[in-house]
Amino acid sequence: MLHLGWFLSFQVQSWNQMWSGEGGREWNKPQLYIDAARSLERAGFDYMMFEDGSFVPDSYGGNHDWWLKAARSVPKQDPLPLIPILGEHTKNIGFFATVTTSFHPPFMAARSAATIDHLTDGRFGLNLVTSHNHRTAQNFGHDALFDHDERYRMADEWIDLVRKLWDSWDADAVVLDEERGMFADGSKVHPVDFEGEFYRSRGPLNTTRPPQGRPALCQAGGSNAGRAFGAKNVDTIIAQVNGVEDMKAYRDEVSEHMIAAGRDPKECKVLFIVTPVLGETDAEAQDRAERGRLAMAGAVESNLASLSYATGEDFAKYDLDAPFPDIETNATQSSLALFKKLAAGKTLREFVTSDTRKSVDLVGTPDTVAGQMDEIMQEVGGDGFLISGSLHRRYVSEIADGLGAALRRRGLARDGYAGSTLRENLLEF
Amino acid sequence: MSADMFHLGWFGSFIPTTWTTGWDGTDAARWMDGKFYVDKVRTLERACFDFILFEDSSMVSDVYGGSSEATLKRGGWAPKGDPVALAPILARATERIGISVTMSTSFYPPWMLARSVATLDHMSRGRIGWNIVTSSEDLAAKNFGMDALPPHDERYARADEFVDLVTQLWDSWDADALVMDRERGVYVDHTKVRPIDFVGKYYKSRGPLNTLRPPQGRPVLTQAGGSPAGRQFASRYADMVMALPKGVPAMKEYRDDIRMRVAAEGRDPDRTKVMFVVSPILGETHQHALDRKAAKDEAVRQHPEGQLIGWSGSMEIDFSRFDLDKPLPDDVQTNGHQSTLANFRKWANGRTLREACVAYRTESMELIGTPDEVAAQMDEAMQEVGGDGFLIWNQPHNRRYIGEIADGLVPALQKRGLMRTGYGHEHFRDNLLEF
Numbered sequence: 001m002l003h004l005g006w007f008l009s010f011q012v013q014s015w016n017q018m019w020s021g022e023g024g025r026e027w028n029k030p031q032l033y034i035d036a037a038r039s040l041e042r043a044g045f046d047y048m049m050f051e052d053g054s055f056v057p058d059s060y061g062g063n064h065d066w067w068l069k070a071a072r073s074v075p076k077q078d079p080l081p082l083i084p085i086l087g088e089h090t091k092n093i094g095f096f097a098t099v100t101t102s103f104h105p106p107f108m109a110a111r112s113a114a115t116i117d118h119l120t121d122g123r124f125g126l127n128l129v130t131s132h133n134h135r136t137a138q139n140f141g142h143d144a145l146f147d148h149d150e151r152y153r154m155a156d157e158w159i160d161l162v163r164k165l166w167d168s169w170d171a172d173a174v175v176l177d178e179e180r181g182m183f184a185d186g187s188k189v190h191p192v193d194f195e196g197e198f199y200r201s202r203g204p205l206n207t208t209r210p211p212q213g214r215p216a217l218c219q220a221g222g223s224n225a226g227r228a229f230g231a232k233n234v235d236t237i238i239a240q241v242n243g244v245e246d247m248k249a250y251r252d253e254v255s256e257h258m259i260a261a262g263r264d265p266k267e268c269k270v271l272f273i274v275t276p277v278l279g280e281t282d283a284e285a286q287d288r289a290e291r292g293r294l295a296m297a298g299a300v301e302s303n304l305a306s307l308s309y310a311t312g313e314d315f316a317k318y319d320l321d322a323p324f325p326d327i328e329t330n331a332t333q334s335s336l337a338l339f340k341k342l343a344a345g346k347t348l349r350e351f352v353t354s355d356t357r358k359s360v361d362l363v364g365t366p367d368t369v370a371g372q373m374d375e376i377m378q379e380v381g382g383d384g385f386l387i388s389g390s391l392h393r394r395y396v397s398e399i400a401d402g403l404g405a406a407l408r409r410r411g412l413a414r415d416g417y418a419g420s421t422l423r424e425n426l427l428e429f
Numbered sequence: 430m431s432a433d434m435f436h437l438g439w440f441g442s443f444i445p446t447t448w449t450t451g452w453d454g455t456d457a458a459r460w461m462d463g464k465f466y467v468d469k470v471r472t473l474e475r476a477c478f479d480f481i482l483f484e485d486s487s488m489v490s491d492v493y494g495g496s497s498e499a500t501l502k503r504g505g506w507a508p509k510g511d512p513v514a515l516a517p518i519l520a521r522a523t524e525r526i527g528i529s530v531t532m533s534t535s536f537y538p539p540w541m542l543a544r545s546v547a548t549l550d551h552m553s554r555g556r557i558g559w560n561i562v563t564s565s566e567d568l569a570a571k572n573f574g575m576d577a578l579p580p581h582d583e584r585y586a587r588a589d590e591f592v593d594l595v596t597q598l599w600d601s602w603d604a605d606a607l608v609m610d611r612e613r614g615v616y617v618d619h620t621k622v623r624p625i626d627f628v629g630k631y632y633k634s635r636g637p638l639n640t641l642r643p644p645q646g647r648p649v650l651t652q653a654g655g656s657p658a659g660r661q662f663a664s665r666y667a668d669m670v671m672a673l674p675k676g677v678p679a680m681k682e683y684r685d686d687i688r689m690r691v692a693a694e695g696r697d698p699d700r701t702k703v704m705f706v707v708s709p710i711l712g713e714t715h716q717h718a719l720d721r722k723a724a725k726d727e728a729v730r731q732h733p734e735g736q737l738i739g740w741s742g743s744m745e746i747d748f749s750r751f752d753l754d755k756p757l758p759d760d761v762q763t764n765g766h767q768s769t770l771a772n773f774r775k776w777a778n779g780r781t782l783r784e785a786c787v788a789y790r791t792e793s794m795e796l797i798g799t800p801d802e803v804a805a806q807m808d809e810a811m812q813e814v815g816g817d818g819f820l821i822w823n824q825p826h827n828r829r830y831i832g833e834i835a836d837g838l839v840p841a842l843q844k845r846g847l848m849r850t851g852y853g854h855e856h857f858r859d860n861l862l863e864f
Contacts, residue, residue: 069616077552139540183457206508
């Protein structure tokens with residue numbers, strides 16, 4: 001059985017394409033996401049994961065013009081307020097929203113997450129990022145971003161504190177004893193008196209213990225520091241790894257790290273990012289994939305901008321016909337390492353016009369793709385896939401009602417949810 | 430003759446409902462799932478309230494008796510859910526009513542607040558308000574890693590800069606930045622989005638904000654300061670000031686003062702509404718209402734602890750130390766709500782603490798009677814004060830009381846032409862400024 005998730009942002013999803021509908025106008029209202037959440041719940045998805053960022057990118061071309069024109073990564077809204085609404089319109093699917101450990105005050109994040117976990121009856125989780133560029137830091141009043149490894153040391157302390165705040169109310173603290181006039185038992189609510197290198201907090205949290213005890217945690221870091229953090233703390237890791245072999249190595253490495261951290265590897269599900277291309281016949285799907293590749297090859301600017309986004313480096317200034325530049329980054333180190341590996345022996349132009357940013361190609365009829373997913377997971381050893389693609393209703397339906405149904409027929413996707421919380425569903429199999 | 434039409438809002442917190450009154454249903458165990466609040470806000474929209482306002486705080490008070498035991502036993506200051514997370518659900522369940530949430534300038538990073546409020550304003554289609562507080566409890570400051578809050582007046586100096594910065598972030602996108610030109614593939618016109626490069630004494634931020642200008646441009650700003658610094662702050666920014674002066678003459682004086690300050694800031698006084706907190710006690714007959722009030726007072730006389738816990742939390746003074754049957758000693762100080770302590774002393778005027786608990790009114794004026802009688806009392810008060818309306822403070826916090834206000838008092842007010850029977854606009858601010 002596979003775990004399934006959907007990866008997205010609270011941003012313009014698709015607005016000037018053939019099947020965009022009214023995407024340019026409705027992206028910042030709840031309905032599009034409600035519809036998606038209900039469809040994915042119908043298909044037995046574990047969760048939707050909202051990434052986030054707090055800056056207007058200007059890494060490509062030295063200004064923000066291209067990004068605003070293309071509606072790429074901006075405008076982007078805060079996903080936290082969206083989750084309670086999605087919770088209201090669903091019963092089982094879980095939701096992760098991204099917060100940055102570098103800038104979100106821990107008490108505020110702990111309380112906000114506890115509240116949302118209550119509002120969703122235990123179906124909420126935090127995706128933790130450390131932020132990866134100076135612009136974010138500057139929006140929050142700093143001159144520059146903290147150093148990569150320092151960010152992870154901060155993150156370690158941050159999550160330690162947030163967990164202590166969640167734990168500051170015992171599970172049986174609320175007694176509601178009408179006879180004694182006792183709402184909560186003071187002896188079961190404890191200050192945390194946390195004194196760290198970066199953070200301090202007295203506690204206790206001023207809201208009751210979240211239904212999951214601790215809301216679920218998700219993480220995506222691929223660097224050494226990031227992986228160690230994930231292995232120690234999170235319930236699910238989202239991974240962008242190229243090819244089955246590397247996927248298997250990645251899952252194995254997560255397991256090793258977890259064992260080293262004293263955890264059972266089954267406690268953390270690794271989901272690999274994919275964008276299945278579906279068709280009524282395998283040939284039709286191949287045609288669509290080919291059209292996609294051609295469009296991708298033509299969108300040089302867009303692809304260069306993506307590289308700039310991940311690395312913070314202005315790729316507009318490099319010669320397209322020279323080899324991929326030899327650069328270092330304080331941003332997403334694992335992404336840069338992957339780009340360098342994939343670009344070996346290629347010019348920058350050859351690299352940005354090739355389609356390399358997915359774990360594996362999944363192309364065919366729903367049944368064909370379900371079969372491919374089955375084979376890959378048998379090889380990799382778990383745990384599932386994270387769909388990333390244009391969030392318009394047609395694609396969501398293709399995945400939920402086409403691929404989802406095919407997976408279910410093969411016994412690879414759940415038929416109903418056994419647990420009632422996000423973590424229970426992640427741990428179901 | 431009657432007063433001009435006035436505004437009604439509802440003031441409360443994201444806290445448990447009553448649970449020992451006999452009219453509590455099952456909400457006290459399930460309040461954090463938000464469903465009680467969804468029903469509440471729908472009821473208030475049916476009754477044409479301008480808005481619901483959520484105060485907030487970030488602490489488990491342990492001032493009273495030196496521990497959190499009493500606070501938690503009664504469920505007063507804590508637990509309290511984050512109203513920012515509740516607001517989107519309430520907006521989704523309604524069409525026109527405004528929703529104002531408290532966020533503290535002492536704890537939020539300005540960028541985060543600007544973005545979160547902008548997001549809420551989009552999701553609610555222009556119905557979000559930010560209730561600005563500077564926070565006043567050192568205990569909350571300790572949760573955020575500080576030893577104590579900055580002194581009272583510095584908090585307002587910081588808040589000034591904070592609001593300036595947040596407003597500049599909202600303004601960093603022009604209203605016509607979104608062009609959505611499918612042919613040219615241009616979603617946003619980049620010339621209409623600008624960094625703000627804000628460098629203040631307390632805050633810095635580069636900007637621009639990474640989301641579209643909020644539908645209201647600037648979401649509604651509400652505020653409640655009673656001290657001179659608080660009033661001055663309100664007069665610079667607030668669309669609605671929540672006020673707690675006691676008695677009609679003080680209400681009039683307060684409103685006149687705010688309007689004068691607003692005008693001195695070069696703003697139109699009619700664009701800042703002053704609304705007074707009240708908790709009407711309604712009965713089926715006049716005598717029934719008086720009986721309900723007497724019963725309420727007697728309950729406080731027997732169990733003054735709840736009121737003392739509230740004061741302990743807001744004034745940061747342990748009221749458990751004092752003799753209930755003597756007045757508050759003269760040498761007590763606070764770094765918390767200064768105006769609250771000063772007003773308390775002035776008002777208590779030698780009362781014993783027990784009798785002070787019975788006599789104390791958070792609300793500006795007592796309103797007791799049948800719905801029609803209370804409507805007449807509100808009419809008279811507004812004729813005297815000049816405007817701009819009332820904030821109902823839920824006492825007791827349960828469905829029965831909300832229903833009495835929405836389905837008893839409001840129709841009586843509407844019959845007298847004192848309250849709207851529908852909403853003229855889509856945005857919160859437009860409805861607030863409708864009359």
